[in-house]
Amino acid sequence: MALIVQKFGGTSVGSPERIKNVAQRVARFHAQGHQMVVVVSAMSGETNRLIALAKEVQANPDPRELDVVISTGEQVTIGLLAMALKDLGVDARSYTGGQVRISTDSAYTKARILHIDDGAMRADLNKGRVVIVAGFQGVDDAGNITTLGRGGSDTTGVALAAALKADECQIYTDVDGVYSTDPRVVPEARKLDRITFEEMLELASSGSKVLQIRSVEFAGKYKVRLRVLSSFMEDPGEGTLITFEEDQDMEQAVISGIAFNRDEAKITVLGVPDKPGIAYQILGPVADANIDVDLIIQNVGRDGTTDFSFTVHRNEFQKALKVLNETVKPHIGAREVIGDDKIAKVAVVGVGMRSHVGVASTVFRTLAEEGINIQMISTSEIKISVVVDDKYMELAVRVLHRAFGLDGEPKAA
C-alpha cells in the first residue's frame, strides 16, 4: 500500500464525462489499497473565461480580487470530482487551498507556497477517504485567497506529495511521458522511461512544456518521486519517472533530450568599458523594469572594452531595448545597443555529458555541417545551449537528435 498523489490538468477534467473517467482511474488505485490524494485544475477554458470576465469589469484587474475570482475554477472541479467518486461508492472529500490549509505568501497571482498543514488530509486518508485538493491556490496569513500562477497545479501536486511524504507524485497530462524532444518536430523522438531530476529541470527551463519548472524545482528540493503519465490512455503504462539517482546499471545515454524554444530575443551592448561592476550597471535597470533575463554572455575584453549579450522574452524585447538605449547606454558610455528577435534557443541535456568529453564539439560540428551559424553559446554541467537563427531551429533539433543517437522508431501519427 502506497500513498500516491495524482494531479490532473484542465483537459483531463474538461467535461463531466472526463471527470467521471478521472474518478474511475482514481477508484482503481483506491481499490488496490493505496491512499489517494488527487489535485485538479480548473476545467479547460474556465480560467480564461474568468480572466476575460474580470477584464470586462476592470482592464487591469486588481490582483487580490482576480485571485478571488479565478480560484473558483478549481473549486468547481474538486466538488464535481468528489461527487463522481461518491457516485462510484468511493468515499471522498474535497478541499480548497484554504481548507487544506496551503499557506502562501501574499504575492497575488504568483504566490509561493510556504507551508502545508497535512492534519485534515491525513485524518481523511486514515479513514480510507480519497482527498481531493484544488490546485493552483492557497491562502496567506491573513486568510486572503492567493493563486500560484499558470501551471501552479503541478506545484500544488508536488508540494502536497512533499508535505505528506507520498511515495509518488503522478502528473497526468495530455502526453504519455517525457520525450527526447518534441515529437511534432522530430517524429523519431523517443519516450524516456526515466530521466534524472537535473535533466528534467534543464529540459523544463529550456522549453519542454511537460512540467512546470517550479514544480520540478519543488520536487528536487523535497526529493519527491515524480512520474509523468497520459490521462487519456486506458493503460498509461509507466510513463516517465523522474529519479534522483543516475542509473549506474543501465547503458546510460550521454544525452537525454533536446529542448528548444523561440520565445526569446537577444540583445547585445557593444563597446562596453571592461571594468568591474559593468554587468550590474547593465542588468540592474533591466531587472528594475521587471524584465527577466535568461542567457547572459560576456566574452573577454579587448582594447579596454567588451561586448555584453543576453536574452529576454520576446514580448519584452522592445521594452528592454528602450531601457538600454535611454538609461544604460548614456550612463555607462557604451557604443551601441543591437538586438534580434528572430532567434531560437536549442539545448542538449544529459547527465551523461559529465563523464563524456566531446559533447560540445559534437554539437558544434553537427550544426556546422548543416551551415547553421551559432550566435551564442552557454553551458552548464549537464546542458549546452546555443542560440541560432529562428529559421534553422527545427533543422538544428533534428540533426542534433540524430547525432546523439536519440532517434527511435517514428511515432505513429
Place this chain on the structure above:
Amino acid sequence: MALIVQKFGGTSVGSPERIKNVAQRVARFHAQGHQMVVVVSAMSGETNRLIALAKEVQANPDPRELDVVISTGEQVTIGLLAMALKDLGVDARSYTGGQVRISTDSAYTKARILHIDDGAMRADLNKGRVVIVAGFQGVDDAGNITTLGRGGSDTTGVALAAALKADECQIYTDVDGVYSTDPRVVPEARKLDRITFEEMLELASSGSKVLQIRSVEFAGKYKVRLRVLSSFMEDPGEGTLITFEEDQDMEQAVISGIAFNRDEAKITVLGVPDKPGIAYQILGPVADANIDVDLIIQNVGRDGTTDFSFTVHRNEFQKALKVLNETVKPHIGAREVIGDDKIAKVAVVGVGMRSHVGVASTVFRTLAEEGINIQMISTSEIKISVVVDDKYMELAVRVLHRAFGLDGEPKAA
C-alpha cells in the same frame, strides 16, 4: 453618516455592465460618507448552470460537494464588484462567507446562520473601505463550506446588518417596492411606502416573492430596519420601508395588502375518530415523509367523528395522498381521504384589522357577491386566509383589493 448594508440579487449583477452600475450606486452612497457593506448573489443563471453541471456528474449531488460547487457563483461576483469599485477609485475588499466568518450549522444546502464575526469587516469600514460579502454562503465549525438555500442572499444581508448593528439594510430587487398586491394581477395595486414587519412576514408567507421569508424573520428577530428598492431605476426613491412601529399618526389603512398563491393543494381526511392525539397521528407520518404542511383546519366533531383538512405544496400532493392512504387511513380508521390540487390561497393582511371589527365579514361578503365559494378559512391576528377554487383566484384578489380601498391609479405598463 450611517452604516448601510445593501444587497443586490442575481439579475442586478447579471453582467459586467450591470456590476459596474451597482458599483456606481455603491460609490455614490460611499461618497456621501456612509459606511458601506454590500452583499451580492451569483450572476443570474450561474447557480442553475453549476447545479446542472453537478447533476451531470451525480444525479443526486452529494450535498457537501454541491455547496462547494455552487458557492463559487457568489465568489465570482464579489471579486468582480470589488474590481469595479476599485476601477472607480473606491477602496473595496471582497469576503467569502468563510472569510467573514459567517458561521452556520452543517445542514448543507439549507444551513442556518449561527454567528457572524464582524471583526474584519469593522476594521475595513473604519479604514473607509467598502466591504463586499458573498451572499448565500457560510462555513461550519469544521471549516466546511455551506449554503443557506435559495434566496439565502437576502438572509445574509439582514444577518450582516444585525451583526454590524447597521442603520439600514437595503434590498435591491427588480421591483421598486412592496405592493398592496401583485400589479400583474391588479393594475391598480399601490406601492406601499411603509409596511410593518408583521405584515411583511404574513405577506411573504402568503406568496409575495419580494423578500425571502427567512430574511424577514431574521429582520424581526434582530430589529433590522429593512428597505426594498429597485436596482434598475436611476433614482429608486424611498422604496418600501419595513418598520417595527405601527405609525399612529398616519391614517392607517385597515388592510395593507392582498397576497396569493396557487402553489398548494388541499387534502381532507373524512370520518376521523374525534379523540385526543388524532392530529399528530395524521400529520406525524406526513412530516416523517418530509412534506411541509401549511394551513391546518379541524372543525368541531359530530357523532364521534370529525373531518381534518390541511394544505401541502402542490408538488407533494401525490406523495402526501399516498402516505395518508397507505399509512394513516388504515391506522386511525378514517373513512376516506380526498384532495384537490386545483385550489388557490388568498390572504388579506394588515395590522389595522386588530382594531377593526368586520374585516372577516367584508372578506366573506365580497367573495359571496362574486359567487366565489370559500373552501377553507384560517385566521391569524393580522391575516385572514381563504382557500378558493383555482380559477377564481385573480377575481378574488381584485375584488378584495377594491373592497378594502387599496386601489390606486392603474400602474403604467
